Amino acid sequence: MIASRRSAALDELFALLRLPSVSTLPEHRGDCERAVQLLMAKFTAMGLEHVQRLMVRERGLPLVYADWLHAPGAPTVLFYGHYDVQPPDPLAEWISPPFTPTLRDGNIYARGAADDKGQVFAQIESVQAWMQAEHALPVNVRFLLEGEEEVGGESVEAYIRTHHAELACDCVVVSDTAMYAPGLPSLDVGLRGMVYTEVEVQGAERDLHSGLYGGAAPNPLEALARIITGLKSGEGKILIPGFYDRVAPPAVKEKDAWRRLPFDEEAFRRDEVRSPALTGEAGFSVFERTWARPTLEVHGIPGGFTGAGAKTVIPARAAAKISMRLVPDQDPEEIAAQFTAAVQRLTPAGCTSQVRILSTAPAVLVSPDNRYVGAAVASLRRVFGAEPVFIRSGGSIPVVALCAAELGAPVVMMGFGLPDDGLHSPNEKFALSSFYGGIRALADFMLRLTERA
Ligand SMILES: [Zn+2]
Incomplete structure (x- = not known):
């Protein structure tokens, strides 16, 4: 030039x-x-x-x-x-x-x-x-x-x-x-592809006093926490039935190439992620976990009382934004259906849940x-x-x-x-x-x- x-x-x-x-x-x-x-x-x-x-x-x-x-x-x-x-x-x-x-x-x-x-x-x-x-x-x-x-x-x-x-x-x-x-x-x-969702859990029709009703009334925030922990284990495995069925592992040649890339896992943790430890599925490298394995992440949980001080409320409603990153050959529509079914099944008695799919991409x-x-x-x-x-x-x-x-x-x-x-x-x-x-x-x-x- x-x-x-x-x-x-x-x-x-x-x-x-x-x-x-x-x-x-x-x-x-x-x-x-x-x-x-x-x-x-x-x-x-x-x-x-x-x-x-x-x-x-x-x-x-x-x-x-x-x-x-x-x-x-x-x-x-x-x-x-x-x-x-x-x-x-x-x-x-x-x-x-x-x-x-x-x-x-x-x-x-x-x-x-x-x-x-x-x-x-x-x-x-x-x-x-x-x-x-x-x-x-x-x-x-x-x-x-x-x-x-x-x-x-x-x-x-x-x-x-x-x-x-x-x-x-x-x-x-x-x-x-x-x-x-x-x-x-x-x-x-x-x-990676994506399924982005919004889960809403409804308990009683209106907010209740935890002194008068606590012990007998359902708590949707607690229900939501149970749903989320039912979707993914502490070890990073996603527990939605059928979720991994279509996951295609990277080719051996591709994985070999990743091993040759300059990468320092400790520097990645210290300088990029900046957390005390990395998390995720055992037996998979960081490249596999971030490029070739699907994920499920919670982005936000609005609901209940979040102001200063104390208010003894059992909220009527709670919601969560949850997304999944997908890998080949997972089908976003199928994953969205599996996710919705899993949320329904995990919803405790006394609460109802609703899943909205905000976006999907393969x-x-x-x-x-x-x-x-x-x-x-x-x-x-x-x-x-x-x-x-x-x-x-x-x-x-x-x-x-x-x-x-x-x-x-x-x-x-x-x-x-x-x-x-x-x-x-x-x-x-x-x-x-x-x-x-x-x-x-x-x-x-x-x-x-x-x-x-
Ligand atoms: Zn751009």
Whole structure:
């Protein structure tokens, strides 16, 4: 990349980072709209076509689409990313203001630098590099950028489900993940799925005095505690009948590769988790427990009296937010049904329970043996000068599973972030080496796709 383009690319990224496109806060709708306009202008100036602002649902945030489809016979790559960001608070902890992008020690500091504006811009600049040098691309390209990734991604989901022809492609490239360690290029080949629930337990019709009725009246908070401990053992085993039936263990080759990753369990406990001990299923490594085993976690338990002092109430109602992370080949609908049945069965006499399923997403596992992943490995190796590693992520990116299922195309998760980028935290950063390396790797990736398999 020539020097003048390097600084122009950075200037344009900074302009996008200056826009507080916080999707969860209604007062920032105008900033989201400005981000859309900036991206559309950029696509048009680069020579992309069919540049569109797509409004899928009322009160949603627009998608941005653009394409260049003049490489007959060559594969079509769909680039996905998001222009929305998380709120920047706590503001006082930022060294430089979140929406004033600042260079320090080879890093770009700003909200959205790594998640995901910097990575989206690496995709865009890789295309721009080709357009500038050749006035053409080696492959066909589509861009689909959304503005609701941080708030559930409803618009992009609806659009993908109903626009298969408009999004037809041979592979999807998602740049919204991180490398395992600095200098260690990584391809994420697995994501966990998710079933998020809300359990409500009802006892008596109204709150009761624990002196007058305690001993005879049911207590829904206690019932909830019994239900939760009935769902998962103290050793981390989930006790829902049938829950593990479809769990597919990682391949021996994959587990061997994980053993070779640089990892210090004690440092992980001390510096990342910062708890006195790690928990979880015996006989499984931390990688297995966080990447390849399902979980059940309680996120909150509203109910009863929580103010200062004492109030002797037996509450009428209690609730809990409980989610499960799923792994291949668990079926979210089946797990949701098993969970609901288990909660009903565990509900003690005197109480009734109700389960609401708030969201579901299946796990994703990309076979490392396809030519798109092969091309990505070769490009990452060349640009970063190290052998790429295959990793999984314990998190969930629902759009990845959706693209794989709806578009029938393999998803290549080529992400350039670093583990300490501070996504969703103060002082979020993106390394310049990730930005420029990402641009070069993606530009090289497009060329490799034209090589005969
Ligand atoms: Zn993201």
